[in-house]
Amino acid sequence: MEKLIWATAALALSTSAVPDRSDQSNGCGKHDHSPGFHTQNANGNLSIESGGLTRYYAVQVPPHYCSSKSHGLIIDYHGAGGNPTQQWKNSQYYNYQRSENYVIVYPQGYDTHWQGPSYATEGVDDLQFTSDLLAHMESEYCIDSSRVYASGKSNGGGFVDLLACSDAGDAFAAFAMASAALYTDTSLDSCTKRRAILESHGDRDTTIPYHPEEPGSGGELPDVGNWVE
Numbered sequence: 001m002e003k004l005i006w007a008t009a010a011l012a013l014s015t016s017a018v019p020d021r022s023d024q025s026n027g028c029g030k031h032d033h034s035p036g037f038h039t040q041n042a043n044g045n046l047s048i049e050s051g052g053l054t055r056y057y058a059v060q061v062p063p064h065y066c067s068s069k070s071h072g073l074i075i076d077y078h079g080a081g082g083n084p085t086q087q088w089k090n091s092q093y094y095n096y097q098r099s100e101n102y103v104i105v106y107p108q109g110y111d112t113h114w115q116g117p118s119y120a121t122e123g124v125d126d127l128q129f130t131s132d133l134l135a136h137m138e139s140e141y142c143i144d145s146s147r148v149y150a151s152g153k154s155n156g157g158g159f160v161d162l163l164a165c166s167d168a169g170d171a172f173a174a175f176a177m178a179s180a181a182l183y184t185d186t187s188l189d190s191c192t193k194r195r196a197i198l199e200s201h202g203d204r205d206t207t208i209p210y211h212p213e214e215p216g217s218g219g220e221l222p223d224v225g226n227w228v229e
Contacts, residue, residue: 050132077155148172182222
């Protein structure tokens with residue numbers, strides 16, 4: 001039930017943050033895509049090159065996708081040790097009618113992790129991967145560039161926080177996080193970006209505690225209540 005509520009709230013945030021204008025991407029008018037959840041195409045696993053690495057992703061294409069109509073885009077990041085299929089099942093955007101207006105892409109973290117915590121693979125630039133993936137999606141799909149959003153769970157939520165505080169986040173209209181592992185806050189004290197952010201967090205969470213009393217597996221964790229303030 002908790003993840004259903006979070007998905008509803010994330011879609012509500014994306015709707016409330018929609019600007020008045022529509023910026024169609026270069027993918028508009030190119031070709032149509034089959035609806036449904038996809039991890040592969042005719043050439044194999046869905047992938048792009050970024051930072052000298054092959055990076056993978058999955059995509060949820062809405063049931064009535066048309067290349068002549070611009071759609072919102074959500075990039076949804078899995079938790080540590082996860083994968084795109086798990087995150088697709090976890091977020092359950094497909095259960096909501098509003099998701100029919102969005103293309104949703106589920107990137108795969110390198111070695112199943114995202115940039116930020118101490119256990120992330122050193123030297124892997126997930127901010128660059130995000131920018132490259134966004135450019136790829138806008139070139140292949142008809143995307144309204146003014147309606148691009150990021151969401152994530154746990155380690156993926158922590159990365160969304162990092163993204164929101166970076167220049168790469170300028171391309172996004174809003175951000176949503178569930179049980180975010182906010183390890184990155186220990187190095188982002190000077191973050192000056194003003195963003196629309198939703199953070200959903202259970203106060204009985206024992207993995208990423210709301211009021212942590214000791215460091216987590218990836219470093220120091222902030223008190224979520226203080227972080228919100």
